[in-house]
Amino acid sequence: MDLLVIGDANPDVLVFGAPATPAYGQSETLVEQGVLALGGSAAIVAHGAARLGLQVGLAAMVGRDAAGDFVLDALKSAGVDISACVRHESLPTALTLCLNQAGGDRAILTAPGCLAAFGPEHVPAVAARHVHAASYFLQPRLAAGLPEVFRTVRARGATTSLDTNDDPSGTWKLSEDLVEQCTFVLPNQAEAVALTGAVDPLPVLAAAGTLPVVKAGRDGCVALSGGERITARPPVAEPVDTVGAGDSFDAGFLAGWLRNGDLRAALALGAAAGALSTRGAGGVATQPTWAEATDLAQRVEITSTQSA
Ligand SMILES: Nc1ncnc2c1ncn2[C@@H]1O[C@H](COP(=O)(O)OP(=O)(O)OP(=O)(O)O)[C@@H](O)[C@H]1O
Numbered sequence: 001m002d003l004l005v006i007g008d009a010n011p012d013v014l015v016f017g018a019p020a021t022p023a024y025g026q027s028e029t030l031v032e033q034g035v036l037a038l039g040g041s042a043a044i045v046a047h048g049a050a051r052l053g054l055q056v057g058l059a060a061m062v063g064r065d066a067a068g069d070f071v072l073d074a075l076k077s078a079g080v081d082i083s084a085c086v087r088h089e090s091l092p093t094a095l096t097l098c099l100n101q102a103g104g105d106r107a108i109l110t111a112p113g114c115l116a117a118f119g120p121e122h123v124p125a126v127a128a129r130h131v132h133a134a135s136y137f138l139q140p141r142l143a144a145g146l147p148e149v150f151r152t153v154r155a156r157g158a159t160t161s162l163d164t165n166d167d168p169s170g171t172w173k174l175s176e177d178l179v180e181q182c183t184f185v186l187p188n189q190a191e192a193v194a195l196t197g198a199v200d201p202l203p204v205l206a207a208a209g210t211l212p213v214v215k216a217g218r219d220g221c222v223a224l225s226g227g228e229r230i231t232a233r234p235p236v237a238e239p240v241d242t243v244g245a246g247d248s249f250d251a252g253f254l255a256g257w258l259r260n261g262d263l264r265a266a267l268a269l270g271a272a273a274g275a276l277s278t279r280g281a282g283g284v285a286t287q288p289t290w291a292e293a294t295d296l297a298q299r300v301e302i303t304s305t306q307s308a
């Protein structure tokens, strides 16, 4: 297996054209469009990686309900190995409602369901070349055991990455010594600032022992490697929907890096995969194939500067 992804999987219910504040009082409001899509950062990464041609497995927990069936069917049809997905007998599958506004901003309402029950004991000891963990703050039991999981993975020569995503509690506290167990940390700009408390989070994360890659929406991403700041900027395109763009970026970045360990090529492929995923509604519908991603990656602008 090339990649094992650990983390959240749930249906996303996406609503487009919702009012900024929905009317209460039992009133029914008509909106432009509603889409049911595979969601959960880990599920979107696994789906994207499979689409890019990687041999990928997902370790996740869903309930024994229709939402869980939907998630597992979508992953299986995409070629993701779901043999490490477990079903909680009584708690429901997580569910997310995304209210999208024109211009790309959105409110995300998540019922975590069984995510709180998912823990390190559910992560199988498979011989994957790389292990990626997603949505750290939604899975406190997994989070507590993640440094040890990653230490074991690295002891057998594999590499690791973490995309924390948002922290609904606003605490932003990672377990001690987790960052040094991450080959890559892949937050977006706001998350990186919140995690480090620094205006410039890259040096702080690098000093903690990882190679940080910080995502920046339409501006692409910036990485700090050996004192060199490398940016990758995709060509300008008007997005249809940016849900899951960061997760599709992760899939592209990891696929690129696992190909030959070339960081610049991986950043370009990540930026291309993220940008291409914004062509359609939901996180997975327009994730690119390897040919599509490498084609756009050639037009991603790479620049670099040596940090002081
Ligand atoms: N408006 C856009 N135009 C072009 N590319 C975009 C746009 N938004 C995102 N991308 C691409 O997607 C990548 C990840 O985007 P972003 O910074 O939004 O991540 P994120 O906040 O982690 O996303 P997510 O909401 O999925 O967690 C960017 O690096 C870029 O390549």
Ligand SMILES: [Mg+2]
Pocket (backbone or CB within 6 Å): 163, 165, 187, 188, 246, 247
């Ligand atoms: Mg993200």
